[in-house]
Amino acid sequence: MAELALTRHRHPDGTPRSLAEYTRTGGYLQARRAWQQLTPAELVQLVSRSGLRGRGGAGFPTGKKWSFMPPPDGSPGHRYLICNFDEMEPGTYKDRFLVEGDPHLLIEGMLIAAAACQCDTGYIFLRGEYGVVRERLTRALAEAEQAGWIGAHAGGSDRPFRLHLHLSAGRYICGEETGLLNALEGRRANPRAKPPFPVQVGAWGRPSVVNNVETLGNLPAILREGPDWYRGLGRGADAGTKLYAASGRVRRPHCAELPLGITLRELVFEEMGGMQEGRRFVAALPGGGSTRFLGEDGLDLPLDFGSLQAAGLSLGTGTAIVVDDGVCPVDLLRNLAQFYARESCGWCTPCREGLPWVEGLLRGIEEGTARPGDLELLEEQLGLIGPNTFCAFALGAVQPLASGLQLFHQDFAEHLRLGRCPRRR
């Protein structure tokens, strides 16, 4: 078995590891080290050297993000570490998988990040529907507090780190870094203007760093085994392992920690056991709803940040949605468009008005009520909406739609020719 950073000690049945189990395998030792032995600068440098990149989708180098945190200037108020656990990306369930099985891993990861960024307060911004996670994290937080890992003496030090669990009221935009900050404060989850960046002016106007669950989960292993070890876990240029997963009509849809840089073919046809009986692989969205489609010709592309970026694609969350030949691609795109149109916060025009129009055009093609020129209009709209919005929401939304329009152009033509969906009677 390959070496693992995240799930080495996970129970096979996914039941949560208790504090006792966690500490038995060396848990919280790295948090202690981070708070008692290493300086913030050393921690930042260590994580930078590990090559860890953000696992929320954008792949921004974690150490670099931390280095933007201004040093404490003595001004009154908190410095926040915020864990983005909104996980509302379509088809994505990796963070839930990780924390349901090992809640203390997240807490220790946050302790390390807080030590590095000199934060005294942390929030876990949890997707509202994640009831099991909530239950297990609540218990784990109580355990960690009782054991003194978090609270007034973080990691056994003389400095505090108080960690709170916050349940999201539930919008996709809450996963956007600045929308999350607004939501956390009880405001509308609209994105904020950058600058100022959250590291300068974040939650309640204070310096804040926002990291994804999986990113934070990597930190104990990086500290324990060293940055070079972590770098070596990746198969290609990118460091570490990744929680990959798949959904759709594969034989064994599940989440698994694999070396960063496996191919889609390995993911679907080996790890997931291939396609279900009678189903043919058509395409996949490699990293949730906001990535571009990979067709059969993309099966051998390494699923890492660099390789996909070079091909004009993105890794996203690394949790693939697999499309088989039983699925109507037009309806699939319509479904995605409906999701994004519904989840738009309404702040800026292209996203608020453009996406519902796109949804309507796709619905028309699917249902046979399209008018001549609708396909061209759809293409034009997708080109206009994406790059010019206030935040990255719409840019993400048009990725699957625009690439799907190209990849499935024959299906679209067939719909328009028949004036209905060929899969429907």
Added chain:
Amino acid sequence: MAKVTVIFDGQPYLVSSGRNLLEAALDHGLDIPYFCWHPRLRSLGGCRQCAVKVFQGPDDTVGRIQMACMTEAREGIRASIDDPDAVRFRRAVIEWLMINHPHDCPVCDEGGECHLQDMTVLTGHVTRRYGGKKRTFESQDLGPFVSHEPSRCIHCYRCLRYYRDVAGGRDLQVLGSRNRLFFGRFASGRLESPFAGNLAEVCPTGVFTDKTYGQHYVRKWDLETVPSICPGCGLGCNTLPGARQGRIRRVQPRFHGAINQEFLCDRGRYLYEAEASPTRPRVATAGGQPLTTAAALDHAAGLLAGCRQVIGLAGGRASLEALTALRTLVGPAGLYAALPDAVHQGLAAGLAATHEGPPLASLEDVRHADGLVVIGADPTGEGPLLELAIRQAVDGARFTIADRLGIPHFNDVGVREAARGARHPLLVLGPGPLAIDALALATWRGLPAALPALTDRLLRALTATGAASSSPAETTTADEEVVLSLRQARRPVVLVSAASGAATVDAAARLARAWARTADAPCPLLVLVPAPDDLGLALLQAQPLAAALARIDAGEVDGLVLLEADLVALVGERRATELTSRLKALVVLDAHATTSLPLASIVLPAASWSEQTGTLINHEGRAQRFFQVVRPPATVQPAWRWLEELRGRTGAGTEPPATSFAELTRRAEQAVPDLRGVVAAAPGADYRQQGLKLPRQPWRATGRAALNLGPGLQEAPPPPDPETPYSWSMEGSEAPPPPALLHRIWAPGLNSYQALSRFQEEAGGSLRGDDPGVRVLDRPGKPDAAAASPNAVHAVAPATPASPATPAGGTPATPAGGTAASDHRRLLLLPRWHVFGSEPVSRQAPAIAEVVAPARLALHPAEAGRRGLAAGDLVTFALATGPLTLPVELDPQLPEGVGVFPVGWPETAGLWEPAHAVPEGEP
């Protein structure tokens, strides 16, 4: 201001540094469509309409689409407005915005002056491609001022940002999400902010419109418009009334950089409907019998001829010209001010102070103040727009933090995020509670009589060397923090109400002088006055009311000319009746029905502000011209004309009767050195542009209903207007007029209020050619000028014996509240000015009348409980003005021992100052 060069489509343009590309383009009249940017709200980046192509460095030929409003106009930045990608994207944005916008322009009140219409035409979106349904909303009833049609919304967030961030309102919100964002209240109900009316111009389309305008609506292109001045308080906000067929249809704010910018308060915006009030005197009457103009003049002249001694009592609603005519009629010593004593004395003290110390502050001074002390004033009630200016000043504190973080000022969302903890050094001294309390760093509570001492305490703390707590007995730690932050101010302003009396205004002036020395910068003093021409009254050296009453009581005076003043409201009905009984003649000139009309021997119907041209001098000593927009019936004439014709008959004075207001402006200027310059407040009647007059009516580009056609389908020739540079037609020059004559906010292709930027030096800045009006009290070497003018205002010492004397430099009077304990039954009755109700004329506008609350006496619940009173119970006081009976209302924010009554209500006629009283029937 440092300038930078930006390049739009290859052409260099010089703009002030710190601006964004949209502002830079607007500064030069370049067309970039926009919605969410507004000069007062700055940039949001939400609508995405102002997209341009921006190039990185000299070799970039590809460029990138960026929002002009979010891109700083850095030196040498290269951008393209005409770039095909940018043009295509902007067209797409309009198409998106129009997806849900109804096609109801023909029945929309915004139609014809709609920014969305203009921008749609500008971007070239003409064909509808969206085939789906439009989303709709149910409209809300937002009260009598503002109409709501949210289905027209394009989600620019302007309304919300204006209402909450600028006006401080809480009850307008954005609800829902995605393409169902709803801007409105949680439920139907009147918008609480007294600045809600501005939503009509702030909203770029027809979601929020002027409800009163809608009730007697005509299109903008059918409105006759001239510059005017709001008569609703002493601030002198610039207005743009629009009339048709002899009726004012609406009033819009007219931009003035030093006063009201793009805003008006709702009192000022909606008082115009009083002009159409059926209760207005429209024919001369004596004893209820109508008289012709000539007969009325003869009758009035006869009445006055039968008197031994005639004096004039004039209110601050009267124009400088009417005051001058009255002054000529009764002689300089016979002119009295119909001002409550405290107001007159406070005003005199403020004007006297300007000779050696603080200049008078403008609203612009307030907006830029980095340290503000408000003493004994209620900005919201007395001069509502001052509250808005204070809010803007307080909001300005955030830029200090933004500068530290390098966030450009135009990035409104960013600046607001960064500067959430920003506190502005605003200190409020007074009995409270006020709407601005919530903005203040601190409030020092003190009853009116204690304010001079409290102000002096602040002065001592502010000027103490070393720590602020040099007198520890006086200041607490919290106070220290306030004083320290006030000390850091470099643009301080002190604000006081004339109504707080001479002692308090004197103390405020002392503070301003001392603060100026500490700050090593001017510290202007703002003295709030209640009426639009109170300074005209004071500068014409009108004598105090008490002196006039004393002369009547003594039987020395038996003839009184009451000019645009309400004796009953001033002194109460009992006293007014008693005074009238001593008079042989009471000649009343007024444009509005006052409670004094029934007492008059003769009523001469005067033209109101909309029916004549004249000059008003606002609180800062700025003389401003207002122009006639409506022609009254022949039986109504300007007060100055009545008075001059009356003088022609009585033979008083040496000058021949004036035939134009301008003769009186000149006469005023010649009579009083302090009025030097008032003639120049605006160009005179002989002003021509390209040899032409300026047309009141806009160019008939679209046709206009033939309402005024005579027989044979001929239009009657327009009447001449010998008094102003305006014609009563569409004939005339369409070139931009000088700022004091700016009578129309319109430019080719820009039919909405946003055309304003075309008349400004910089978009959002002062009008081209500078903000209009003449500050008569600003003269170089003013102390000398004052010394050289023996008639200067400080010579007009308050003559009332009742004046609460403060020994110069001595201990101020004991706080009135401090002695209240000696008599537990006694209440200190305090006056409160209300936005709606305290100003007499606006009460008569139907929309305002709807929101005027019934008169009540507000008590602290504990105070009421002690007296066995519950909300709604009637309480009666026997006062000098007569019995006062009011229902009780409970207000836990009030101090105990006081009862607060509303100023200007019929029930509280004659009550203007704090008074001690014991409720009747209490054991």
